[in-house]
Amino acid sequence: MGGASEDSASSLRASQAWIAASLFSIAFIVVIWMLGPNLESFIGTLLPDKSAAWYYWKLPERRAGSMLIVWALYLVHQFSVWGAIYWARNNLSGKPPSQTLTRYNVAVLAINAVFIVLHLAETQILFDGLAQDVPIWTSQGSVIVMLVVVLVIENRRRGFLLGRRIDRPFTVGVTRFFRENHMYVFAWALVYTFWFHPMAVDPQLLSGFIYMFFLFTQMSLAWTWIHLDAKWIVFLESYVAIHAMMVAIYNTLQHGSPAMWPMFFAGFAFMFVFTYQFALKTSRTLRMTIIGAYLLFVSWLYLPESLGLGRELAYLTRLEVLWIPIILYLLALVFGGGVYLFKRE
Structure with a gap:
């Protein structure tokens, strides 16, 4: 594997970043669980499950202002990641996988961490994810x-x-x-699915979010040996x-x-x-x-x-x-x- 190059942005090794991101993923699931009781006022209004095509974790009525905020957060997250991928494809493609973090890795790790926190805050305040509209x-x-x-x-x-x-x-x-x-398709799949669900406390949602965080880690560490x-x-x-x-x-x-x-x-x-x-x-x-x-x-x-x-x-x-x-x-x-x-x- 190749060593640090002129594109390296940190002396932190990819393996260390992978461990840190994995620990962050587990810790954040605990945070979601701890804040779960705050959502009882929303969860008490949810409609009964109707069919396989029905999504249970959405509020009975659509609120235009809330959904405008959710879509704005999703789109900023999405295009931020796509922009980082575009830069990486033009600057890192064809080079051997890095042992240390590149500018792309640092940027996408930071982007995802910020929007994970923002999504938690959005759920606590507004609850709904993109599932309300799609x-x-x-x-x-x-x-x-x-x-x-x-x-x-x-x-x-x-x-x-x-x-x-x-x-x-x-x-x-x-x-x-x-x-x-x-990378472009996977970035869409991950970020879109991430914003589809609210960060509520539920076994299936929690197991899905930790999986999503692991997949964010994989996406964030592209162009390093961990990704392969x-x-x-x-x-x-x-x-x-x-x-x-x-x-x-x-x-x-x-x-x-x-x-x-x-x-x-x-x-x-x-x-x-x-x-x-x-x-x-x-x-x-x-x-x-x-x-x-x-x-x-x-x-x-x-x-x-x-x-x-x-x-x-x-x-x-x-x-x-x-x-x-x-x-x-x-x-x-x-x-x-x-x-x-x-x-x-």
Whole structure:
């Protein structure tokens, strides 16, 4: 890895910044939790959950002045990050990953920290996020886009499925296209999703916000070696399984929704077992053990209650465990294939 360059803005090592940002993320979740009781006057007015398309954490009535402030904060945050990425692409692209922080890293770490604090203050005063004005699928879809693009980018390093690389449509040129341009899309997905939700105290929101803070750390440390670290990337991809499971369990317990946590957890866990783990330098024995353990877990889900969870076999026959992997793999092929045809490789 390259050492400090003329673009370095700090002698602080990227690894030290990663540790500090991670600790900040955990500490700030505690702050959100501690301030939670202040939001009771807002939460008491929330309408009952209506459907999968309904977003629970928004006030019953839209307040134009409040939403003007929320949109202004979001747009300033968004364009500040995009501006930093534009500078970095013109000044850092083509250089080896830095061991120390560049001007881009210092700027985006500061930008994100400031707007994390501002979002907390906004929630305490106004409560609503962008969810008041835009549908929930826009936030969910942004995360899916990120996972799909990472599948394309990482294909040449870890393979697409079971460690096997796909050369077409994921050619060197297609991979380079996604690698060079993904930052703008990911920055939109992260900042937009961040401002979509209020910083309320709730298991699914808290698990989502700590994930968001970790992803902000990843974005902030682009052009350093941390950003390319396989273990860190696998952790970020795999955390979705935990968050999705928590959201599903909470919706079942709190709102009486059907128990869908097995589909979400097993579906996203499938991605770790059959794709993500192949980025790690582990033995074939360990990989096969993980695959075996996963298959036993899936079997346990559908065994009778005397032996397992006792989930209805109708879910198994509908192949619920495969829905998420199929969607992610197919979208990756569509994204890659579209760029491949456009570039006429």
